[in-house]
Amino acid sequence: QLDFSGKVALVTGAASGIGEAVARQLAAGGAQVVVADLHRDAAEQVASSIGAQARARQLDVSDADAVRQLVDATVAEYGGLHLAVNNAGIGGASQDTADYPLEEWHRVLGVNLHGVFYSMKYEIAAMLAGGGGAIVNMASILGSNGWAGSTAYVAAKHALVGMTKTAALEYSARGLRINAVGPGFIDTPLLAGMDRAAYDGLVALHPAGRLGKAAEVAALTCFLLSAQASFITGSYHLVDGGFSAR
Ligand code: NAD
Secondary structure, eight states, rough: OOOTOOEEEEEEEEHHHHHHHHHHHHTTTTOOOEEEEHHHHHHHHHHHHHOTTEEEOOOOTTTTTHHHHHHHHHHHHHHHEEEEEEOOOOOOOOBBBGHHHOHHHHHHHHIIIIIIHHHHHHHHHHHHHHHOOEEEEOGGGGGGGGTTBHHHHHHHHHHHHHHHHHHHHHHHHGTTEEEEEHHHHHHHGGGGOEEEEEEEEHHOOOOSSOOHHHHHHHHHHHHHHSSSGGTSSEEEEEEEEGGGGG
């Protein structure tokens, strides 16, 4: 069991899937967790099922002012911010590049890339003021591979890996560790609506013979946030059932 007692953690997109699993594991380790999500009701449900260590907050990560206000409010309420997981993300349309709608490009980049930049920007400032911290950005195997039909998602995830490395270069000497996690396909609501053949096709891409579980991604994420990972910064860590070994 990792020890997060005395730590304050902010998890975005924490009302579902991977973010929810991260919030639960951080709280189990003793952290106070801000369960931030676009969907207020779902966030409230997750926070109340975690109990006194979690509080739900409505947040649209694509709104820079809203991110800044939430980080400020968290510091004011808890006295600091030590851990953050920038996990909120959307899949977006499935269209080849020449047909990819411009508005969809901006929407996906707004959440998956700009949202992570805004989050890091304000989290880093708060963590430096408190003497240090650790951040994990939720990338994907599509942070280092292409995926036909998902140009905006793939662009955002690749960019997020570069942003993670850059911020680590800037702040690792000042007590901050910043890493990215690259999950393979994980069985979460993000994949909902897929037919059986498409699901089986995804399974076949993973040598493990199945999709991943949110808790398996959360386990790596929490390790990277923990004191055990004290020399790990600026890197991109896969949890992909062997997807990238091909
Ligand atoms: P999910 O859909 O289960 O959860 C995503 C959460 O983010 C939802 O609760 C949603 O309400 C929230 N969200 C969406 N837009 C938001 C916004 N603008 N502001 C705040 N919250 C917002 O998805 P998931 O599978 O748990 O995905 C979590 C992260 O993991 C995403 O960044 C995704 O790209 C990444 N990822 C997922 C997979 C997968 O196969 N499921 C694989 C690799 C990476």
